[in-house]
Every structure is written in structure tokens, then in C-alpha cells.
Amino acid sequence: MRRHIWRDLDHTLVFCTIALVLLGITVIGSATHINKVGFTFTDLVSKQILFFVINGILVIAMQWFDYRKLEHWSKGLYGLTLVLLLAVMFVGTSALGAQRWIQVGPLTIQPSEFTKLFMIVCLATFLLPRINQLRTFKSLVPVFIYVGIPTLLVFKQPDLGTSLVYMAIMCGMLFIAGIRMRLVEIMLGAMVLIAPLGWFALQSYQKERILVFLNPNIDPFGAGYHIIQSKIAIGSGLIFGKGLFEGTQSQLNFLPENHTDFIFSVIGEELGFIGCVIALILLFLLIYRAFVIAKNATDPFGMMVATGIASMWAFEVLINVGMTTGIMPVTGIPLPFISYGVSALTTNLLSVGLLLNISLRQKKFMFNQIET
């Protein structure tokens, strides 16, 4: 049976995942080795590798489990999501002006990352009876409340970026669930009108980021510093890059957080336009496979889950790469698979595991073999 699973795995998905994680580990190594020569196993690199291996095993193990059972777990998962997010509020640790982490033994985990995947599963279940039924605003209200509660909890941490990801996941899944486009049009129109009011709901640092995004030069050494330095780093990579470990901007501390949110700048500087395009192609292939799996899924639940995952990745890539290249405001969203962060890596690898699981069960013969 194991041989069959291997043969029937979505090879492109597996290849892209492994390639992206390896690229990530290499660039994290480069970004954190600061002023030393060559590749060194820094703590962060070892941690990232360790979690890659653990999660790799977990992903394989997941394949014996039928994802359809998750449908019945969704109430529990939703409850867990709320508990985790509330726990962050009360027992979380703060860093960089936000309370996003929980200390568990030697690990610092970021629940808002895991809960993204939980929410995808929960929302998929929640939307199942509503597919093609979302024709009135009234029908949308339960969905908004369902997603709104955890989103608001994340937003309050404050973590604007991740809460936006929740919204993006919801939008993607609602779209596929057949929301009436007329409603979308009305809501978009209303948002345009309400947006100025929303300004007052933002934290001052969030307002600042948006202002600085519009014109980084109003605060070149504060909030605009990231954008300016990131653009310099990426732009100076030219076509072929300065070579791994040779990025002067990244290596000389000009670029803060260059192993997490701004890791794409390091790729841009050290691996150039070619490296950036390769990374983006790998990410696109990944999302494309998620889309194919959604399309071929035998049940609406699988389709909705795959859609949610694809939405999550697509939005994160857009915001992260857009931010590092200066076309999107700075929001703390990591680049999937590449940025350092064990919570995000785990979430993304488990997402891949889930996708593989869905794809395995869409093949009739496979399905039968597992059933027997």
C-alpha cells in the first residue's frame, strides 16, 4: 500500500514543497549568518530543518487518515481555535509590540498560524450546506459572524496581517461556494464608502504603515526604513543576484527581520531576478496544484478545503512579495514555506498533507484500495 501512495502522490506538489522549504532554509542561513563566511547552522536553521523533518513524517502519516472525518470534528476545531486565540490574550508573550505567541516548553508557538488551517476546515464544513445558497445578505450573516469572531481576536493581538489572511480565506471560499456576485458588488461598493471610517478602527502603528506605504520617504528611518532598504536590497540584486551569502544589504544588517517577513528581499539581493522568478514559479505551481486538487475533489468538502488553502497561500504571497517590493503596505505576513517560523512552516506543511490526502482520495482505484 505504501508504494501505491507514493506512486499516486501529487509529485508536483511534493517537489514544489520540498524545493521551497530547502530554498527557505538556505536563505535563512544566509540571512542569519551575518558577517561570517559560508553556510553555518545557526539555531534558526536547525530549528527550521527539525520542524521540516518532523512535519514531513507527520504529512506522510496523515495519508492513512481520511480527511473527510475532519468534517465531523469541525465544532471541536472551532472551539479549539477560540481557546487558543483567547489563551494568547491571557497567557501570551509579547514581542515587537504585539502579543501573538504562547510559550510551550522550549517552543514559542504562534496559534494564529495554526488556527488558519483550523478555520479553513471549519469554514468548509460550515459552508457545505450553504453552497449555492448564498444569495441574500441575510444568508451571509452567519458566515461573517462565524469567521468574524476568531478574526477579531487575531486583529486585537494586534496582528492585522493574519486577520487579513482570515478574510482572504473567507473571500476565496465564499467565491467558490457560489456567493451571488450581486452581493459582492454591493459589498465592494459599500466598503469603498466605509473605508475612510475604518481608518479610525486601526491601531496607530497600522495607520502609520499605510501612510508610509503611500510615501515611504515621510519617515525614511522609521516605518519607511523597511520599505526603502528592502527595495534597495532587491533592486541591487540585478538579474543574477550578488550570490548566496554575498548580499551586502542583508549581511550588513541594513535589512531588519530579513529571515522572517523580509526574506524575499534576501532572495532578491542574493539570487537576483532569476531567483525571484524561480521562487514565484514554485509558489505558483503549488497554488496551481491546490486549485487542480480542488477541481478534481470528489466531494465539496475537499474542494472547499483545497480552495481555502489556495486562497491563503495566494494572499500571503501577494502581500509578502508586494510588501518587499514596495507595492503593498507593510503587514507582518510571512512568505509561505520560505520565511523562518516553525508555526507557519508547520501550518503550511500540514496544509500540503491535507491537499495530498484530498488528491489521493479523488482517484477511484486508490479510494477503493484504501476502503478495502
Next chain:
Amino acid sequence: MLEALYKKHKKGRLDIFIYIVAVVFIILIVRLFFLQVVDGNYYHSKAEGNRLRVMPITAARGIMYDRNGQILVGSRPAYTVSLVPTEKGISNEELTTLAKMLKVTPDTLQKKIDAHKGGYEPIRLATDIPMDAVTTIEEHQNELPGIAIDVEPLRYYPYNTMASQLFGYVGEVSEEELKKIREEDPETTVGPGTILGRAGLEKLYDNVLRGIDGGRQVEVDAAGRPVEEIGRKNTVPGRDIHLTLDLPLQEAAEKAVANQLATLHAEGIPATGAAVIALDPNTGAVLAMVSAPEFNPNWFARGITEKQWKELNDNKNHPFENKVIAGEYPPGSPFKIVTGSAALELKKVTPDEMIFDSGRHWLIDKRNAAGEALGWINFNTALAKSDNVYFYEMGRRVGIEQLDHFAQLFGLGQKTGIQLAGEASGNLASPAYKRKMFDQDWYLGETFDAAIGQSFTLVTPIQMAVLMSEVANGGIRYRPYVVSRIDNRDGTPNEIFGPKQLGSLQVSKSVMDIIRQGLHDVTEEGGTAGALFKGWPVSIAGKTGTAENVSGRDHGWFLAYAPFDKPQIVVVAVVQEGSFGAGSAGPIVRDVLAEYFHLHPDGTPDANNKNVHGQQAPTVDTNKQ
């Protein structure tokens, strides 16, 4: 359009979904294309500007040697603190921390930083900081990123105030100056932080003494911390110059001036300054040159403080003025050398003619300085005893036109031509001058005054030294010089300067012999300086002078050459408001001559053969890189 989509099958929506994603990725790739390919070079140069800095290395300035190869002005290694500017600039806490370590106010540092607007060149914040400050700063290097400590050659004047107006001082080029210099000469080697000569020989020979600064190209991190050296341009040290000064003699002169001023002050005579020059009468080489009050050029080398600057600026006796070349004084009695030469040469008097001094001249009531009356006297006695009545009569006989003419023959009323900035030409009393300045007629009484060196005549000490040299050497007028040699970088001579004859005195030898004999008798018993050189084995020719000063006490002069029969040295001293020449300027000249002839001031031989300090000259670390 959206409504149409809704009508489609859900699989259709998935297709739309992936198209949207594809468009997003295409937008990102286009964005990257613009950043990295289209505008890549712009960002590339920004990145280089971010990380590369040129840290200048100061070139050591050339050394000034005395005639025997002793170092007069050199350099020594010193620690300097500089700020490597970053785009962020230095924070207030860092500035405060650093200021505390350097024991200055943060304002002082801020001013220095503000003086350099823009640019990434390191800014010197403090020079020659003590070792304990170096240690403290290095220990706190992490809290002070962008603060660099370097060892640089610092201009060093081992004898502090010695010959300060002659040597001059140095200072760092300012931003405005640099702009001007670069406009005038785009190829200039002067750059930010270059040390320039500001006065004296430092300024005059700046092009020789100044080396070419080098630099290290270093990679710095975001905090301005140097990380790695990428390239280096070595410095080219400045070229050395050799002076005609004689270090022990110069020191003796300095000491003599200091002692004498102290003595006068103790006696209640508030002398306001002094000038001394020693010349070799056979070449015009300057052996010593002192102008008091002096200043300490080391203050400037280390970066002068406001307090020090105020102290120097507020000194009403002008420490920056080189009184040897720029101080203009009425010559007083030494001018009788000119009057006497004219009278003898024009045969208005014979050496033996006796003239009766009744204490006042018989035509105009002008008297001797101290009211004395010497009776029947001849030329020699008149000169040796500096009799005024006799020389009033000489002035009357010669006439102001001829006096003026002879004064010019001796080189008065014109610059000696020494290669130094700021030489004054003095002035000669004449009817033409009076007409020009006051539009008044000339009176005989003024001729009397002019004959004894009063009236409108003004001279500089160096003019008097040249005059004395002419008397000593038989009438050759040399241009005084103080720089004898400019070296190449390898220490070989590039240019050598020797005696330059400007003219010869149109006075017959017999006349000069009479004058010399008179000057000789000045220092003999009965002469005006008879007590000064009592017991000396060397015979001295000299002339005292007590010049009336309209704005204060009399200036005291003493001029001398020695040995009388074979002159080797001329020494001239003037003490501003020092009263009687024999009492104020005389002891200075005596002490200088004592050093020259290795004697004690009382004329007994100095067995140790050392200078008046009884010390060896200190040695200097030149620190040439």
C-alpha cells in the same frame, strides 16, 4: 459581468480563481522586473553608498629641522575619535554617552557634526584623547556604533611656544574652505579632514609640508560599524624643511626674553612684549627669532578650545604678531649709526672735531635724554656715550634729505625681503612724508629728532639686524632668510637657499671703521653698555637705544655684533615699553651672545658647553608613516 460569472458552474469559478492568482503573480514578476532589471543599477549604487565608506588616513606633515638637524616641529601619534555618518545619524543618547567619556558637552560634539552637512566622510570629533578615554570608548563600542578610534599623526611642537609666530600653526580644513580650494584646483589633494598650515612657515610652506592623505575603503554595516577593509590608499608624507635656526640659541633667546620680562615686571616696569633676532652677518641666515608674547601652536593642533582662543584673542599684546618682522618701533639712538655715517661720509665732520655739549643744543633747546652735559667730545665718544647734542648737530649739518638717503642706503624704510608673510616696511621721516601725511612744513627741530631716531621714523627689529650686519660685514646687505633647504620625499635636498646679496653700502671703509670703533667702545668701560659685557673674553660691538614712545613707556633697544674683529653674529632685541635699552634689551642680547660663545652671562666659560638650560634638547617622535 460579475452577475454573468455567478451563473456559471462552480468549476468555472475555480478557473476564474486561478486566473486571478495568475494575474497576481504576473504583476509581482513585472514589479520585480522593474526593480531589478530596469532600475537595478540605481538600486545597486544605492546599496554601494549604503555600505562603502572612505576613512581618510591623515598624512604626516613634513618636519622642520634646525641648522643642525634637530627637530623643531614634528608629529606624534595621537588617538582621534571620529563619527562614521550613517543615514540615521547618531542618537542623542549615544552623543551624551560619548560626550561624557570625552569630558566635553554634547553641544560641542553636535556643533562639530553640524559643521559637516551631508557626505559620508568620517567627522573628527576629538583629537589627542587620553588613553583612559580610549579604553572607555573601546569598552563601550557596542553602545557607540559608528564611533571610530584611530591613531593619526598629530602636528607636534615639542618646544610649545618656541618661535610660535615663525612656525605658525595648523588646522583642519573647513567645509567652505574645501569647496573654495576645489573650485580653484579641481585636482587638489586636499580633502575632508586634511590639516592645513594656517600661519607662519606652516602656511607659507604648506604645499611642501603637507602630504597627501590616504584612505581606507571600508565596508560598514547599517550602524556605521566598519566590518571589513576593502581597499587602501597609502598616505604620502609631507616634505621636510630645514631652517637656519640654531635650536640652543633659539632656546637661549626664548629663555632670555622670558627672564627679562619677568625681571622687568618685578621691577615695576610693565613691558608689553619683546622681539629678538639673531642673524649671521655674513650670510643673512636667521639664527634665532623670538617674539613675545607667544602662543602654543599645540593648542591648534589638538583643536583649540573656546577658552584658549578667547585667551589668545583677548591678549592686547598680540601674541600672533611676529614683532621681529611686523613690529614697527622708533629706532632711537641706534639710528645715530646712520646719522654718523652720513656726517662722516659727507665730510660734515671729522672724527677728531671736538664739539661742545652743554647739555642742550645752542640753536634749539633740545637736550640729552638724562639731562647730562659731556663737554668737549669727539665722534667716538659721542657714539659710545650716545650723546644727543652731538648728533643733533650732525643732523643739522647733514640735513634731512641726506639723512633720509643714508637711511635708505642701510635698508631702512623698506622690507628686508625675508620670505615670511606680514613683514612691515617701517617708515622714514622726511619733509615729503610730513607734507603727505599732515600737509605741514618741515622744521629744523624735526631734523634734530630724526637724527637721533625719533620723529616719524619707524623700524622693525629685522631691519635693525640687517643694518647691524652691514656695519659688521663691511657693508653688504644680505636678504635675511630662515629656510635653508627643502627636501624631497626621500630626504635628499630639493632646493637649497643660501645668502642673497641685495646691495652694498655706499659708505667708505674708513668711515665704517670709525663707526665700528664707536660701537665697540659702547660696550667698553664708560660706554652706554659698559657694564653689560664686563669681563667678557669676546669683544662686542653694540648700540643701546631708548626710543620715546608716544603711547606709553620708552622702548628699549640693544643691537650688537660679535666678535668685534671677526663678526659672526648679530643680535638685536627690543623690549616694548621696557624703558632704558641697556637695562631692558641689553641683558637679552647678552644672554644670547653668551650662549653663542658658550659663556656664562658674566663672561666666564661654560664648562659644560651646553645651552643655558643646562639640558639636552628633547627628542621627538616624528611618526612618519
